[in-house]
Amino acid sequence: AQRVTQPEKLLSVFKGAPVELKCNYSYSGSPELFWYVQYSRQRLQLLLRHISRESIKGFTADLNKGETSFHLKKPFAQEEDSAMYYCALSGEGSNAGNMLTFGGGTRLMVKP
Amino acid sequence: DTEVTQTPKHLVMGMTNKKSLKCEQHMGHRAMYWYKQKAKKPPELMFVYSYEKLSINESVPSRFSPECPNSSLLNLHLHALQPEDSALYLCASSQERGQGYEQYFGPGTRLTVT
Numbered sequence: 001a002q003r004v005t006q007p008e009k010l011l012s013v014f015k016g017a018p019v020e021l022k023c024n025y026s027y028s029g030s031p032e033l034f035w036y037v038q039y040s041r042q043r044l045q046l047l048l049r050h051i052s053r054e055s056i057k058g059f060t061a062d063l064n065k066g067e068t069s070f071h072l073k074k075p076f077a078q079e080e081d082s083a084m085y086y087c088a089l090s091g092e093g094s095n096a097g098n099m100l101t102f103g104g105g106t107r108l109m110v111k112p
Numbered sequence: 113d114t115e116v117t118q119t120p121k122h123l124v125m126g127m128t129n130k131k132s133l134k135c136e137q138h139m140g141h142r143a144m145y146w147y148k149q150k151a152k153k154p155p156e157l158m159f160v161y162s163y164e165k166l167s168i169n170e171s172v173p174s175r176f177s178p179e180c181p182n183s184s185l186l187n188l189h190l191h192a193l194q195p196e197d198s199a200l201y202l203c204a205s206s207q208e209r210g211q212g213y214e215q216y217f218g219p220g221t222r223l224t225v226t
Contacts, residue, residue, distance in 0.1 A: 032211050032212045042219075043217050043218060043219045043220070044155070044202065044217040045216075045217065046214050046215070046216075049212075049214070051212060086154055086155075090211050090212060091211065092211050099157055099160065099168065100155075100157065100215060101157075102154035102155055102156075103154060104153070104154055105152075105153075105154050
């Protein structure tokens, strides 16, 4: 079974402060990890994925297989980063392929 | 066209009604998905279609009946729903069904069962 845990339901920071949204997963095989974001009144959209190793909107996330974590980080938060963030896992294999399992989500609030 | 569209945006139905949700994409994607999202909860997978065939049914009650008439269209037929089925129903699509293909989400249909 695959499981994703986001321990913080709400994270509140001031503009310009560093941000780290935590994500831990449980999966016996080789997962692919994603961060999805949902801005107010907008659809759920992909922010980044571990396999591409790129930085989107200043956010980065590194897959740590030893700690089974995929934390999302940004050195300087902006007010427009305020949104709901979901960590998601896609398992391997013909049956699990592209079955996304989402974490509970973390609401990020960036205060001015 | 790089969007997934869903209609209607809002739907209120009684427990004896029959209604359908519609999802459409014109990105040439061959995998389509239905998710259910309750308030303040993450999306939960309901069904996966791959090449217009049902691949995965996540033990969803039979009062929800999916249909994929063609590669661009995905329907969810609703019948005899319960108030606890009230939720945001999200449709998504991806190029293929394999691990790692990005899923593109629609805006959702907010369903209220009275």
